[in-house]
Amino acid sequence: MIEQLVALAKIADIDAEALRTETELRDIPARIEALQGDVKKLGELLAAEKAQLADADRLLSAQDEELSNQNQSLSKSKQKGARVRNTREADAVERELETIRRMMKERETEREALKDAIGKRRQSVEKHEKEFSELESYAATEKQKADLRLAELRTTLQAVLAGRAALIPKIPGDVMRRYDMIRSKRQGIGVAAIKDGTCGGCFVVLTPQQVIGISRAEEFAQCPRCQRILYSKEAIAKASANA
Ligand SMILES: [Zn+2]
Incomplete structure (x- = not known):
């Protein structure tokens, strides 16, 4: 009777170890999956931020083009000013020049604000790129470690369960x-x-x-x-x- 109890107690010890091993075998892949999910999420945020930066860059080019168009208009108006025949025409050209200059000034103010915003956004993108690559390499290292540990655990579990099979006939x-x-x-x-x-x-x-x-x-x-x-x-x- 006591021999049977001894065997059962040994089986219970084995089962407790197997349970711990199986729990770890389950928890490790779950942790790695969560970590890879974080990498994916951060990658998506970074991609969205880069897309916004590209949009802002395109907007800046559009403003540059508009400014150069306005510059051409300004030259044309100035040429017109050189050919005026009377005060009325001179006044009209002067008004035209004023309008163009005002619009150009507005555009330049907008452009400065946009350039400022782009600079800040670019810094933020660079910071996030660094964070992303750090997380990515951390996740890769963790995955490697996890794979090694999983192999180790599977071997342990096999050995543990082999001992169990030998005890069962005693109960x-x-x-x-x-x-x-x-x-x-x-x-x-x-x-x-x-x-x-x-x-x-x-x-x-x-x-x-x-x-x-x-x-x-x-x-x-x-x-x-x-x-x-x-x-x-x-x-x-x-x-x-x-x-
Ligand atoms: Zn009880």
């Missing part, structure tokens, strides 16, 4: 089935060591008779609350020492 089939059923209902943990007269799994206080029975390891006792199969660490240590 009665019905006990093993009960154990697996409890495990499926109790976060993967099917056994619990008793501790100071309580169940180590759910901490319910056991009766003195239950504690004595478990310490003698005469049967597969279950916790009245969490149903886990209970054992005494001392009893198992003693049995292992005698084995």
Whole structure:
């Protein structure tokens, strides 16, 4: 009986390690996926910012062109001014020149503001490009590390489970089935060591008779609350020492 409990306790240790390994095997890819999602998101923001910068650059070229057109108009009006025949014509040309100069001044003010904004935006794009490439290389390094760790974990899991298979024949089939059923209902943990007269799994206080029975390891006792199969660490240590 005690040999069976010893084997079951070993299986429970193996299952706890397998559970930790499996959890890590699940968590690592999820973390890497989240990190790659961040890279993608940041890349999209950067692309949008670059597109805005390109729009602003195009707007600036359009303004440059407009300014050069206005400059041509200005020259034409000045040439016209040289050919005026009377005061009325001279006044008209003067008004025309004034209008063109005013429009050019407005355009130049706009252009300065736009150039200023473009300069700031370009700085921001450069900063974000640097941040993006840093995040990208961080994610790549993390992915490499994760792949190594995953390979390591898979090897560990194989070794751990190989030990488990060797122990199963030592335990009665019905006990093993009960154990697996409890495990499926109790976060993967099917056994619990008793501790100071309580169940180590759910901490319910056991009766003195239950504690004595478990310490003698005469049967597969279950916790009245969490149903886990209970054992005494001392009893198992003693049995292992005698084995
Ligand atoms: Zn319990």
